Amino acid sequence: MKIELITAEQTLPVRHRVLWPDKPVDFCRVPEDDAGLHYGAFCDEKLVCVASVFIDGQKARLRKFATLPEYQGKGVGTQIIERILSDLQTHNVACFWCDARESASGFYHRFSMEPFGERFYKGNVPYFKMAVELVSSR
Numbered sequence: 860m861k862i863e864l865i866t867a868e869q870t871l872p873v874r875h876r877v878l879w880p881d882k883p884v885d886f887c888r889v890p891e892d893d894a895g896l897h898y899g900a901f902c903d904e905k906l907v908c909v910a911s912v913f914i915d916g917q918k919a920r921l922r923k924f925a926t927l928p929e930y931q932g933k934g935v936g937t938q939i940i941e942r943i944l945s946d947l948q949t950h951n952v953a954c955f956w957c958d959a960r961e962s963a964s965g966f967y968h969r970f971s972m973e974p975f976g977e978r979f980y981k982g983n984v985p986y987f988k989m990a991v992e993l994v995s996s997r
Contacts, residue, residue, distance in 0.1 A: 877925035
């Protein structure tokens with residue numbers, strides 16, 4: 860498996876298939892996509908996981924993180940988050956956060972991310988905001 864930076868357009872098929880398959884592809888876009896860092900994990904040249912990160916000062920937000928169902932539970936998502944966290948520490952980012960689907964909160968806990976605020980919904984899907992403070996190696 861290899862992880863590399865990709866374009867926002869490259870993320871769309873995976874975002875759409877995994878996150879919002881019942882919505883139009885454009886629903887899977889983020890207005891700030893042009894300003895984001897987009898990571899892709901490839902297995903045998905196939906894009907199987909995507910994650911987009913948006914840095915605002917010393918905070919970075921994860922959005923539209925998706926792994927194809929047949930690759931879930933195989934460590935692909937873990938490796939992409941570890942790469943992102945490493946990259947963010949290199950850039951002196953102090954806080955990494957996301958809107959996490961409640962069903963995925965256990966995954967984010969593995970990276971020391973903790974929920975804050977109240978449960979909220981996007982459509983009928985429950986979410987929590989989750990964050991971790993990053994310690995720079997500098």
